Amino acid sequence: MKKITLNLVLSLLSLVFATQINAVTHDHEGQYDMETISVDNPWVRSAPPNAPILGAFMEISNHSDGNIKLLSANTKGYKRLELHKTVFQGGMMKMIKQDFMSIPAHGKLTLKPGSWHIMMIQPKKVPREGDSVVIKLVFDNGLSKTIYAKVRKGRAMDSKKMMHHQH
Amino acid sequence: MLKKTSIVIVAVTIIVVTFFLYGNSNRDYKALGSQLKVSHIIYNPNKSLPSFSLVDQDNQLFNNDNLKGGWTLLLFIYTHCPDVCPTELLDMSTLKKLMLKDKAISTPKVVVITFDPLRDTPEVLKEYVRHFDKDFIGVSGEQAQINQLIKPFGAYYERVIYDEKGKSVILKANDKLPESALQDGYVINHTAWIYLINPEGQIFAGFPSPHNPSKMADDIKLIMNQF
Numbered sequence: 001m002k003k004i005t006l007n008l009v010l011s012l013l014s015l016v017f018a019t020q021i022n023a024v025t026h027d028h029e030g031q032y033d034m035e036t037i038s039v040d041n042p043w044v045r046s047a048p049p050n051a052p053i054l055g056a057f058m059e060i061s062n063h064s065d066g067n068i069k070l071l072s073a074n075t076k077g078y079k080r081l082e083l084h085k086t087v088f089q090g091g092m093m094k095m096i097k098q099d100f101m102s103i104p105a106h107g108k109l110t111l112k113p114g115s116w117h118i119m120m121i122q123p124k125k126v127p128r129e130g131d132s133v134v135i136k137l138v139f140d141n142g143l144s145k146t147i148y149a150k151v152r153k154g155r156a157m158d159s160k161k162m163m164h165h166q167h
Numbered sequence: 168m169l170k171k172t173s174i175v176i177v178a179v180t181i182i183v184v185t186f187f188l189y190g191n192s193n194r195d196y197k198a199l200g201s202q203l204k205v206s207h208i209i210y211n212p213n214k215s216l217p218s219f220s221l222v223d224q225d226n227q228l229f230n231n232d233n234l235k236g237g238w239t240l241l242l243f244i245y246t247h248c249p250d251v252c253p254t255e256l257l258d259m260s261t262l263k264k265l266m267l268k269d270k271a272i273s274t275p276k277v278v279v280i281t282f283d284p285l286r287d288t289p290e291v292l293k294e295y296v297r298h299f300d301k302d303f304i305g306v307s308g309e310q311a312q313i314n315q316l317i318k319p320f321g322a323y324y325e326r327v328i329y330d331e332k333g334k335s336v337i338l339k340a341n342d343k344l345p346e347s348a349l350q351d352g353y354v355i356n357h358t359a360w361i362y363l364i365n366p367e368g369q370i371f372a373g374f375p376s377p378h379n380p381s382k383m384a385d386d387i388k389l390i391m392n393q394f
Contacts, residue, residue, distance in 0.1 A: 045253060048246075048298030050291060055249040079352075086250045093251040093376065094356040095327070097335065114377060119249045121352060153257065 036064050037103070037139065042149035044120070045113070046129040054126070056081075056118040056135060056149050057111040062103040069100040069140040070109075075133060079122035086114050095119075100140075113154060127151045199393050205382040206363070206372045206390070209321075216369055219316045221280070221308030224293035229306050234368040238275035238391060241362045243322050245283035245355050246295045255359060255378065256299040262380035262387075263300060272388055275363065280306040282324045282355055284313060285344070314340050320370060324357035363387060365394060 042058035062068045073081040083098040101116060103109045111117050118135070127133055132148045139145070200208045216231060223229040234241070240259060244252035259277050266274040279296050281287035284307045287295075292305030317323065326338040328348050337356075338344060344353075359376035361383075372390055374383055 047253060048295045050246075050294045051253075051298075052247050052286075053249040055253070084249070088376075089356075091358055092324070092356045093359045095250070095354040097329070113250055113254050117250055 036143060037062055037068065037145055039137070039145060039147050042135070042147045043154065044127065044133050044149045044151045045154045046151050047126055049126050051126050052122055054120040054123060055113065056120055056133070057113065057154070058147065058149065059108055059110050060101075060103050060137075061108045062105060065105050067105050068103045068143070070103065070137055071100050071140055072138045073118045074136045074138065075120070077124045078120050081135070082119045082121065083116075084119045085116050129153065199389065202389055203372075203386045205379055206374050206386040208371065208390075209362075209373050210365070210369065210371045212369075214319070216319055216364075217315065219312055221306050221312055221316070222289055224289045224296065224305040224307075226289050229304075229308070231368050234278070234364045235366060237273065237366055238387075239278055239364040240275045240387075241278045241280065241320075241364055242360075243280050243282050243317060243320075243324075243357065245281055245357070246287050246291060247283065247352070247354065251357075251359050251376070255361065255376070256296070256303070258378045258380045258383075259303070259361070260300045262378075262384050263302075265380055265384040266387065269388065272391055275387065277303045278306060279303055280313065280316070282313065282317075282357055284308055284310055285349065320360070320362055321373075322358045322360065324355050326353045326355055328353045363390065 038061045040059040040061065042056065044054055044056045047054050056073070060070065070083065073083065075081060083101055085096050085098055087094050087096055098116075101109055101111075109116060120133075129151050131151045133151060135147050135149055137145045137147060196208050196210065216234070218231050221229045223233070240262075242255055242259065244255060246252070256279070263274055263277065266272070277300065279292070281292060287305075287307055289305065289307050292307055296303040296305040324340060326342075326344065326348070328336050328338060328345065328351065330336050338353075361374045361376075361378060362370055363372040363374070365371040371394070372386070374386075
């Protein structure tokens with residue numbers, strides 16, 4: 001009888017702990033999602049089956065009072081991911097590798113064709129249109145976020161506007 | 168006296184006719200040029216495209232003759248390009264679909280030449296380019312031939328590698344590529360115009376980036392109708 005009571009108490013205790021841990025984890029994620037960073041419309045541009053490089057695009061919003069930097073992006077099945085920006089300079093379209101991407105306080109950074117993008121190098125298998133690619137974004141201050149980017153066709157509609165402004 | 172007068176009359180006639188023809192043709196292209204929305208006429212009748220010899224995606228010879236007999240849209244790309252080149256190819260497939268709707272006019276063929284034959288072999292190009300349209304023609308060949316060919320188009324490029332400290336190093340077209348570069352990878356900064364070649368195989372017009380397929384199609388129709 002004593003044994004049963006002890007077991008019961010232990011089970012109850014572990015349940016309480018587990019619930020608390022869950023609650024803490026949940027709160028953390030909720031906090032990051034709701035208050036600090038949100039990512040909208042993540043997508044990867046569909047590419048030929050032998051494409052050695054893919055591009056990922058999205059909108060990253062910073063809801064906090066301080067500037068945040070995207071430091072890296074990671075995923076499985078690629079040699080590496082790099083942060084890049086396409087710029088028009090000296091008559092050429094240039095790929096400029098970035099150490100980070102800044103998202104200003106209460107601001108938004110849009111990654112789009114012809115501008116900021118995540119370069120996905122050497123896929124083991126090029127995803128098909130309609131597939132989802134899991135990408136982990138790592139920010140400074142230890143924040144990170146996992147996103148599911150849909151593979152779809154894409155044109156540089158927005159970048160055209162940007163380029164016209166440049167001229 | 169009569170002979171002298173005849174010579175003068177003939178000479179004057181030749182000068183006038185030549186001037187008229189030359190002036191007229193120039194005026195025609197000027198008039199045409201002013202109607203174009205997104206393209207520039209870069210045709211120079213005194214400067215023909217130098218001869219070149221490359222290889223198409225089926226390992227067949229591709230030279231000046233392949234640009235003759237019909238209109239061609241020509242662009243230079245590389246397949247390790249994450250952003251600009253796929254956009255251009257997508258734009259060309261959109262443009263082709265738009266032009267096919269107009270039954271009264273033929274659609275130019277699309278020729279895609281790589282800046283980067285080291286990595287873009289004919290086989291690689293074939294699979295890559297056909298993803299955008301089954302009729303697009305990928306062209307590779309010797310780097311030296313490509314470097315020569317791009318000059319009259321006003322196209323140029325540079326390779327970007329990274330040193331041990333992660334600092335970018337720019338290599339011009341004729342600079343030697345370190346052996347490690349193929350393993351480590353490199354990007355290419357490049358001009359991104361698309362060119363329209365006339366049925367004589369000569370550069371006729373250029374379209375700077377970014378490209379608007381619908382406006383390009385309108386310009387191409389105007390050019391083809393008035394050439």
